Amino acid sequence: MSILEVQRILSHLGYNPGEHDGLDGPNTQAAVKAFQRKAGIKADGIAGPVTRGHLAEAYKNSRASEHFAMSEYQCDCDGMYCGGFPELMEEALLAQVENLRNRLGRPVIITSGVRCTxxxxEVGGIEYSKHKIGCAADLYCPGVHYSEVAAVARELGLGVIEYPEQLFVHVEV
Ligand SMILES: [Zn+2]
Structure with missing residues (x-):
C-alpha cells in the first residue's frame, strides 16, 4: 500500500489527509494519527504495517455509498489471487453507481467490481479493462430492462457497454 493509497483510504473513511500527493506530510500524519486513535492502535502518525492492515480492513468493511457496501465491489476471485482490493475503487464511480441506483429508484446488484489481473x-476481460483500476462495475437492476439501465447510466455521463446475452450492463468512469 503506497502513501497515495493510504491517503485515498483515509479520505474515503472521512479523515482529512490533505491533498492526495503521495507525500507523507503533516496533514497525512495527523489523519493517520486520528485513524489510529479510533482503531485503538498506537497513535504515532506513521502508517506502518499494522496501521496499513487496519486501513485495508476498514476500507473493505466501509460503505461504498449510501446504498452499497464496499464488499459488493471487491474482486470475486475469493481470495485466490488477491486480498479483495488489488486497486482502490474510484470515488467518482461509487458516486455514479449510487446516482444510478437512485434514478432507477430500486436496488441495483453489482456482479463485478474491481478485478485483479x-x-x-479468467473471466475474459480485456487487458486494459477499467475493472482492473477500480473504475468500472457490471450491474443489473431486478425488474428493469437492461437497456433502460443503460440509458439512465448514459444520461448520467457514465461510459456504458450493454451485454444483452447476460442481461447486465458495464458502466465505467
Ligand atoms: Zn482477485
Whole structure:
C-alpha cells in the first residue's frame, strides 16, 4: 500500500489527509494519527504495517455509498489471487453507481467490481479493462430492462457497454 493509497483510504473513511500527493506530510500524519486513535492502535502518525492492515480492513468493511457496501465491489476471485482490493475503487464511480441506483429508484446488484489481473484474465476481460483500476462495475437492476439501465447510466455521463446475452450492463468512469 503506497502513501497515495493510504491517503485515498483515509479520505474515503472521512479523515482529512490533505491533498492526495503521495507525500507523507503533516496533514497525512495527523489523519493517520486520528485513524489510529479510533482503531485503538498506537497513535504515532506513521502508517506502518499494522496501521496499513487496519486501513485495508476498514476500507473493505466501509460503505461504498449510501446504498452499497464496499464488499459488493471487491474482486470475486475469493481470495485466490488477491486480498479483495488489488486497486482502490474510484470515488467518482461509487458516486455514479449510487446516482444510478437512485434514478432507477430500486436496488441495483453489482456482479463485478474491481478485478485483479488474474481474475480479469479468467473471466475474459480485456487487458486494459477499467475493472482492473477500480473504475468500472457490471450491474443489473431486478425488474428493469437492461437497456433502460443503460440509458439512465448514459444520461448520467457514465461510459456504458450493454451485454444483452447476460442481461447486465458495464458502466465505467
Ligand atoms: Zn482477485
Amino acid at each position: 488474474q481474475r480479469n484474465h
